[in-house]
Amino acid sequence: MNTLAFATITELQQKLASKEISPQELLSYYLDRFAKYDGEIGSALEIFDKESILKDYKPQGILAGIPGIIKDNIAQEGRNLTCASKILKNFKATYDATATARLKAQGALLVGRANMDEFAMGSSTETSAYQKTKNPWDATRVPGGSSGGSIAAVAAGLVPWSLGSETGGSVRQPAAFCNLVGLKPTYGLVSRYGLVAYASSLDQIGIATRTVRDNAIVLSAIAGLDAKDSSTLPVEPTDYTKLLDGKIKPGLRIGVVENAMQAEGMDSEVLAAIEQAITTLEGLGAKVKRITLPMMDYSAAVYFILSRAEAASNLARFDGVRYGLRSKASTLSQMYCKTRHDGFGPEVTRRILVGNYVLSVGHAGEYYDNAKRVERLMRREYVEAFKDVDMLVMPTHPIPAFKFGAFDVDKLQMDLQDYFTCSMNITGIPAISVPCGFTSQNLPIGFQLVGPHLSEDLLFQTAHAYEQKTTWHTRNPKGF
């Protein structure tokens, strides 16, 4: 049965259809793998018992009988929902997120809650209040973040797919660190109803899988208009696998973002792997053009300001009154201040403080207003770029997975981990990170394809054609 561990959703569907294995057996198989390997990896905050996972299971839908894991900031009714924070330690979701409900309606089996950076604030999953998650490719290194648990679980062959969330690159970056396909959909394509808000103008639920086709299957299950989230776009249910025939769109024009490729700090092995990927795309018939996006160099600064400002507002709700942790204090205002001090970790506290600083009288003009102005420039730059090319290619991340504690002293360098990914969150466009090689130390490398709003079908088609020409996605970490 070991061949099942790293099977794709498509392969599992065939095994289920031919009755080679039953959904119950498949679920038991993966639950056993969690029991055996997750003590070492630490990807899950909780794995549910088999009976409760199968409760209400109906063998129908595009994910019928396929187990997956959900990041612990997406509500699953009756289950704990902690955002890996002490402040929500005993909080139980009273309803399903729309994404959760749609997955269940398509027959998916949701096995647990995945570890993450506290409130999705981090790039290494080290800010979780509960545990570290290790990179299955090298246990001395981080899996990336903030969706590190979701990604590590798939990478170690514990489940075939997972949901994460993206505010500045939190699915794509760990996917690149762990040899997976990671999607950040268009802003508004996937409902955020039931996703705990971090920065609402940037947040979007994302998907991690072994292959492009698997990613398209999961997106087909969760995408589209939702009356419960007014920021969703009027998109009808779509089969995102329909264009996956191993070919790219005839005459596809790709723009390689040169200022990303030549950015300071780019690892030479990562750069070489991406140049090789570009050659492969040219071999498939793509017309490649080198372009520059000067505004991208401001994206991390814009991201710092907007994400912290929105977080300061969104996280005001955690005050010890209606749910979550409450610290003992003699007055109400002392209770607020003590609860939030005791309940939030240092990274979350810092982001709230920066957020209220950049919004405060005397500083909002210098920071928040300017960031909103530059956001317009970034959006305009992408609109102009997509007049000349159909999509962009750039690194997902300048370096491979780093060691635990690498940025403990210099927090700013940790913050700058979002350099290549956050501009898509700021502008709302979709991007997909795809495996494209390994370093000499056997660490995975990914690159991203970036398209205009609602170009997911084109991104999947191109990424899939690329994947069919390579074997990187078929490599798995040893020891699992």
Add this chain to the structure above:
Amino acid sequence: MAKITRQELLKIAHISSIELHEDEINPTLQQLENVLNYAQRVQEVAADVRSENPSTPNGYAGLRPGSLAVNVFREDVAVKTDPKPLLKLAPDGEEDFFVVPKILDN
């Protein structure tokens, strides 16, 4: 360079309703200054937008380029929900109310 005073930090912490302990103040000051110093680079290009849109108060009002988002309206209809599951999550409660510490000290 962004320079935050101890007093400014304590004021922001107060606005944020987060207690800061004495040993947390200096490291937090330093980390905030690092982030803000980096973030200041937005000023370099922001002025271009402002001069383009003199009629809008901040230079960024209106629809954002490339955005597909539109205003969404719905009827304002009350939906009846059972408050009990939510009240059960409260750290302290009585009947249909949340109980909190007293607002004023003696």
